[in-house]
Amino acid sequence: MIDPDAILRALEDVKDPEIPALSVVELGVIRNVHVAGHAVTVDFAPTFAGCPALDVMRAAIEVRLRALGASPVEVRLVLSPPWTTDFISAAGRAKLKAFGLAPPPRHEGLIQVLFADDALCPYCDSADTTLKNSFGPTLCRAIYFCNTCRQPFEQFKPL
Numbered sequence: 001m002i003d004p005d006a007i008l009r010a011l012e013d014v015k016d017p018e019i020p021a022l023s024v025v026e027l028g029v030i031r032n033v034h035v036a037g038h039a040v041t042v043d044f045a046p047t048f049a050g051c052p053a054l055d056v057m058r059a060a061i062e063v064r065l066r067a068l069g070a071s072p073v074e075v076r077l078v079l080s081p082p083w084t085t086d087f088i089s090a091a092g093r094a095k096l097k098a099f100g101l102a103p104p105p106r107h108e109g110l111i112q113v114l115f116a117d118d119a120l121c122p123y124c125d126s127a128d129t130t131l132k133n134s135f136g137p138t139l140c141r142a143i144y145f146c147n148t149c150r151q152p153f154e155q156f157k158p159l
Helices: 004-011 054-067 090-099
Strands: 019-023 030-036 039-044 073-077 129-133 141-146 152-156
Touching (some): 004 030, 054 073
16 A cells, blocks of 8 residues: 555655645645545646646646556546645745745635735835736746846736
């Protein structure tokens, strides 16, 4: 029998292709792991239903679990409760910042997406920032400029 903790440790190797600093575990898209002998089922909640990396992450999860000795492997898509940025772990938030992406603020379900709000600069922690474009390179990012250290940066949008 494969240990569920070993499965989660193995899934730390599976990265989000759009934010390669984060694993699927740190991103909070792994909801549950079911083990029955060598059979493993993973409940996977996408960041949003139209995520272009969805199939890539599901396939990478399957490959990683088969390498661990799981057979058969099923990666089930779960949509409830819907994923929010509050599911990103503390370690994931630290890795986002180290990657140069401002982590989204925690909102505990009371979200008001106001892109006029300042984001903390991931380089100098200044709140003196300006939104330059609410449309970043992916749907989940916005582009800001830090007026203190004069660096452009992206923020992972609170969702």
